[in-house]
Amino acid sequence: NAGVTQTPKFQVLKTGQSMTLQCAQDMNHEYMSWYRQDPGMGLRLIHYSVGAGITDQGEVPNGYNVSRSTTEDFPLRLLSAAPSQTSVYFCASSWGQSTSYEQYFGPGTRLTVT
Amino acid sequence: AQKITQTQPGMFVQEKEAVTLDCTYDTSDQSYGLFWYKQPSSGEMIFLIYQGSYDEQNATEGRYSLNFQKARKSANLVISASQLGDSAMYFCAMRELPSGAGSYQLTFGKGTKLSVIP
Numbered sequence: 368n369a370g371v372t373q374t375p376k377f378q379v380l381k382t383g384q385s386m387t388l389q390c391a392q393d394m395n396h397e398y399m400s401w402y403r404q405d406p407g408m409g410l411r412l413i414h415y416s417v418g419a420g421i422t423d424q425g426e427v428p429n430g431y432n433v434s435r436s437t438t439e440d441f442p443l444r445l446l447s448a449a450p451s452q453t454s455v456y457f458c459a460s461s462w463g464q465s466t467s468y469e470q471y472f473g474p475g476t477r478l479t480v481t
Numbered sequence: 482a483q484k485i486t487q488t489q490p491g492m493f494v495q496e497k498e499a500v501t502l503d504c505t506y507d508t509s510d511q512s513y514g515l516f517w518y519k520q521p522s523s524g525e526m527i528f529l530i531y532q533g534s535y536d537e538q539n540a541t542e543g544r545y546s547l548n549f550q551k552a553r554k555s556a557n558l559v560i561s562a563s564q565l566g567d568s569a570m571y572f573c574a575m576r577e578l579p580s581g582a583g584s585y586q587l588t589f590g591k592g593t594k595l596s597v598i599p
Contacts, residue, residue: 400587409485409572409589410526417584425586457526464585466514466576467533472526 368393371473373458379479380448388443388476390458398461399441400470403427403454410457416441417464448480484508485573485590493596494563501548502558502593504573510534513577515556516587517547520570529571532556560595568597 374389392399400415412425416435430452432444441460445452455477459470486505494500506515517529532540532547540547548557560567573590 398584402589407591409591410574412586412588415584415586423583426588455524459526459587466512466585467531468514468576469516469528469531470587471528472518475524 370394371458371460371471373456373473373476375476376474377477379481380445381481382448382450384448386445386448388445388456388458388478390441390443390473391439392441392458392460392471393439394460394462394471395438396460396471397438397463398468398470399435400425400459401431401433401441401443402457402459403452404457404475405454413443413456445478450480452478453480454478483590484577484588485575487573487590487593489593490591491594491596493598494560494567496565496597496599497562499559499561500563500595502560502571502573502595504556504558504590506554506556506573506575508554508575508577509580510577513575515547515549516574516576517545517556517558518572518574518589519567520572520592521566522569526572530558563597565597565599568595570594 371392401413402410414433416422458473461468461470513534515532519527530542546559570592
């Protein structure tokens with residue numbers, strides 16, 4: 368199993384550009400989520416999905432869109448990039464919603480918006 | 482109020498010594514899960530240990546143990562016999578069903594940077 372994969376690893380955008388961060392998992396996990404990590408802030412939840420066709424907002428959803436058309440894929444779209452979105456983005460997945468299920472993380476995407 | 486508080490931004494420990502990383506949490510739920518993750522300088526997030534709110538025994542995984550004090554809402558990570566490879570950021574996290582939310586969510590603390598000294 369590849370686990371959770373993310374592409375690209377690095378990206379530089381200009382303010383106002385849009386792009387999609389890709390995330391895929393091959394573990395048949397129901398639950399997928401996106402986090403951003405900023406220095407001194409830990410990881411903060413952007414959006415999450417409890418299954419194909421079902422998504423919801425986390426703590427910091429503004430400026431981001433998600434969709435979940437398949438169990439495997441959960442892309443994150445930046446609609447109009449801003450310097451405040453410079454961050455490291457992690458995708459994660461778990462078997463389900465139970466409090467006991469650990470989340471498996473992808474390797475991260477480092478995004479810089481100039 | 483923060484849901485997860487890690488009060489030690491940075492810590493040093495001598496190689497082969499034990500170290501405790503502090504974590505306190507805030508929730509009104511009875512059912513929740515507590516996790517510790519390690520993030521080395523390479524950036525990946527590595528799951529270390531899990532404790533359920535109903536578990537009566539403290540969780541252990543090899544050199545890692547979780548000192549769970551439910552009444553005090555604390556879930557400290559203890560690393561025994563520290564190794565140079567333990568130098569990393571450590572994050573405490575809680576999975577719960579936030580008020581008004583549709584699903585369980587994982588909330589992270591801000592992390593503790595551990596440095597192991599030879």
